[in-house]
Amino acid sequence: MKTFDGVDYLEIDGLFSEEEIAVRDTIRAFVTDRVMPVIEKHNREGTFPANLIPEMADLGVYGANIQGYGCPGLNNVAYGLIMQELERGDSGLRSFVSVQGGLCMYPILAYGSEEQKNKWLPEMAKGKVIGCFGLTEADFGSNPGGMITTAKKDGNGYVLNGSKMWITNGGVAHIAIVWAKLDGRIRGFIVEKGTPGYSTRDIHGKFSLRASVTSELSFQDCRIPADAILPNVDGLKGPLGCLNQARYGIAWGGLGSAMACYHEALEYSKTRIQFDRPIAGFQMVQEKLAWMIREITKGQLLALQLGRLKDAGKLKPHHVSLGKMNNIEIALKIARMAREVLGASVNTDEYQCGRHMCNLESVYTYEGTHDIHTLVIGEAVTGIPAYK
Numbered sequence: 001m002k003t004f005d006g007v008d009y010l011e012i013d014g015l016f017s018e019e020e021i022a023v024r025d026t027i028r029a030f031v032t033d034r035v036m037p038v039i040e041k042h043n044r045e046g047t048f049p050a051n052l053i054p055e056m057a058d059l060g061v062y063g064a065n066i067q068g069y070g071c072p073g074l075n076n077v078a079y080g081l082i083m084q085e086l087e088r089g090d091s092g093l094r095s096f097v098s099v100q101g102g103l104c105m106y107p108i109l110a111y112g113s114e115e116q117k118n119k120w121l122p123e124m125a126k127g128k129v130i131g132c133f134g135l136t137e138a139d140f141g142s143n144p145g146g147m148i149t150t151a152k153k154d155g156n157g158y159v160l161n162g163s164k165m166w167i168t169n170g171g172v173a174h175i176a177i178v179w180a181k182l183d184g185r186i187r188g189f190i191v192e193k194g195t196p197g198y199s200t201r202d203i204h205g206k207f208s209l210r211a212s213v214t215s216e217l218s219f220q221d222c223r224i225p226a227d228a229i230l231p232n233v234d235g236l237k238g239p240l241g242c243l244n245q246a247r248y249g250i251a252w253g254g255l256g257s258a259m260a261c262y263h264e265a266l267e268y269s270k271t272r273i274q275f276d277r278p279i280a281g282f283q284m285v286q287e288k289l290a291w292m293i294r295e296i297t298k299g300q301l302l303a304l305q306l307g308r309l310k311d312a313g314k315l316k317p318h319h320v321s322l323g324k325m326n327n328i329e330i331a332l333k334i335a336r337m338a339r340e341v342l343g344a345s346v347n348t349d350e351y352q353c354g355r356h357m358c359n360l361e362s363v364y365t366y367e368g369t370h371d372i373h374t375l376v377i378g379e380a381v382t383g384i385p386a387y388k
């Protein structure tokens with residue numbers, strides 16, 4: 001496989017530490033050697049490359065920014081660079097890792113009991129236990145606070161009823177972090193696969209994130225033990241607190257897709273001859289390439305500042321919204337522009353920008369749609385929430 005040199009128009013590499021660069025380059029090589037040779041096949045067949053799960057565990061990507069419990073304890077910039085490199089391969093791979101770390105290990109770490117942390121986190125870091133995160137319901141996507149899945153106290157435990165929709169890793173997960181209303185308040189529960197009354201159904205026929213498992217979760221009189229509840233949080237701030245972690249990673253991940261598409265368009269334009277010259281020599285193609293490199297560079301600075309703020313404990317949810325919103329918007333536009341540069345060639349999966357473009361259409365929507373993040377920023381600057 002061809003090596004990937006990344007994109008560094010403005011000597012931004014000089015702003016990273018040696019350790020951050022080393023982590024990035026390790027994951028970059030893994031994606032080049034292990035992901036790129038197989039990803040188009042998985043995308044075509046609609047399968048997740050499950051054989052890579054233990055290899056990624058060996059690289060320490062699950063809960064990479066968590067301290068203790070068998071996790072590497074990297075800083076948040078190194079963690080972000082891991083997300084960038086994985087999404088250079090495919091958004092589905094980054095999704096898998098974001099859900100495992102940001103949406104499943106994080107709530108156990110932040111809201112769980114010491115017993116729950118010791119039981120689950122080391123096994124999840126090793127990739128032996130896979131998680132999924134059930135917040136969205138068929139009728140409650142942008143408005144998760146309206147959820148109708150319930151938990152009822154019943155003797156020494158709880159009974160869950162309801163369903164969750166569009167859940168990444170659902171069908172392959174050993175545990176689900178499920179958000180449900182207990183006496184009208186949102187609470188988190190760890191539900192183990194195989195619990196009677198808990199079932200999953202994979203969603204097929206997807207246009208995007210085809211190399212990722214997306215499922216519906218159903219709970220029918222599903223009885224779970226008393227120690228399944230996450231004891232240290234209640235209310236919508238519980239799941240939204242997890243989303244801050246995953247959205248932060250997505251801000252970096254989008255750059256990976258954008259870089260892959262920029263690279264492909266640049267290389268193609270230098271070798272594609274029309275009117276007896278490389279199309280890279282035409283002003284309108286150069287305008288596209290210049291726009292791509294401009295926006296990638298701004299996106300890199302944005303992601304890096306988010307990471308430095310996060311490491312300093314100063315990152316606010318509305319900062320994360322800016323990163324997720326901006327970097328996925330530019331990545332999607334870059335993928336569409338790359339598609340234009342490739343002409344008809346983009347119609348086959350010999351080239352990757354069509355796959356990235358389709359993936360990014362979903363990334364634009366999940367973890368808070370582009371418009372919801374616009375409203376989060378609107379609220380931050382005006383003080384007036386405009387969601388309802």
Ligand code: TGC
Binds near residue numbers: 094246
């Ligand atoms: P609102 O009244 O504003 O807030 C309720 C409580 O939550 C607190 N809060 C937050 N806490 C932590 N982090 C945040 N980002 C927070 N945003 C709000 C807030 O302070 C309040 O706390 P308290 O103590 O007063 O109770 O809530 P709202 O109902 O008006 O909704 C606000 C809105 C629309 C921004 C929120 O609902 C939202 O973000 N909606 C989007 C839903 C979403 O992002 N879903 C994602 C599902 S998971 C997913 O897509 C995974 S894809 C994974 C992959 O494959 O990579």
Ligand code: FAD
Binds near residue numbers: 135369
């Ligand atoms: P809706 O909320 O119905 O929104 C439809 C449109 O209306 C959007 O354009 C939206 O911006 C707009 N809109 C809604 N409310 C407002 C408003 N107040 N103001 C202005 N515009 C508004 N969820 C999970 O819980 N776990 C997962 O692992 C997960 N993985 C996913 C994987 C994939 C591949 C996909 C596609 C989705 C996944 N989701 C997951 C669900 C995802 O988070 C939701 O799709 C997303 O939050 C949007 O909800 P919705 O699809 O119901 O759209």
